[in-house]
Amino acid sequence: MDCNNIEELLEKYFQGGTSIAEEQELRKYFSSSNVLPHLEQYKPLFGYFSLVKKEEFEREILPQTKKYNLAWLSIAASVVVLLGIGTYVYLNNNKANQNQDLGTYDDPEVAYRETQKALALLSNHVNVGIESVQYVQEYQNSKNLIFKQ
Template sequence: MELAKIEDLLEKYFQGETSIAEENELRNYFSSSNVAPHLEQYKPIFECFSLAKGRQFTPEISLPPRPRDKKRTVAWISIAASVVVLLGIGTYVYYSTDVVNKNEDLGTYDDPQEAFRATQKALSLLSNNVNVGIESVLYIQEYQTTKDKIFINTSKHPGGL
């Protein structure tokens, strides 16, 4: 009868339905010397539980860093970030002023004769480009007069040519 009860308790144990008293009864049975041969395979499980019950757990607690260390770390990170920002600003200013200095040469001349020749050259270039534009306008005017002639002729002859 006891063997059938142990088998039923084992079934309940593996389904997670046993009480603490029933688990103690299983632990006592498997720690005894008269375990049924077909249940010998479960003996190491309950022996392990018995050994684990006797152990005392002593956790090791790691302490968080001291607040002073945390403040020091934040201070160094702040200093490093400030240095990076200042280097970035300095690099930007250095290269932007270099570009401005290159663009300051706006074609000023010390010799009046040289300035006069440069001005004549610029005005000649402008004149040539304006003349090209005027030639294009002349083509448009020629087109307009031809169009006017054609439409005037067709308006006189309503039936067409």
């Protein structure tokens, strides 16, 4: 084969512009024993393509039963999670019902005294809040005097 023709085909091959017939011609050239020395570096590349072409897929395809078992496993896991949530809600609901009796008094006098204490505490905190508002009002009055709006 002509050296220039092979070099042109190689250039065209690496640019992605060869036809199937030209690629077969390159494979045939590089599989022969009379390859030019400066083109020896491409011989393993085309030899690999010839070797890979002969390989066949030998892996065994597994049946679809795994997905079927996986579906049942996911259903069982969902049931376990739902049972756990249901148990948690049931147990906490009973505890909440037991705690509802807190804060009630059987004796009306004790209830009256506790109510007075709670209202006194509330009144004290409201008075503190009103004092803070009076400071703001005093600031507002001072500002109005200075800027005379």
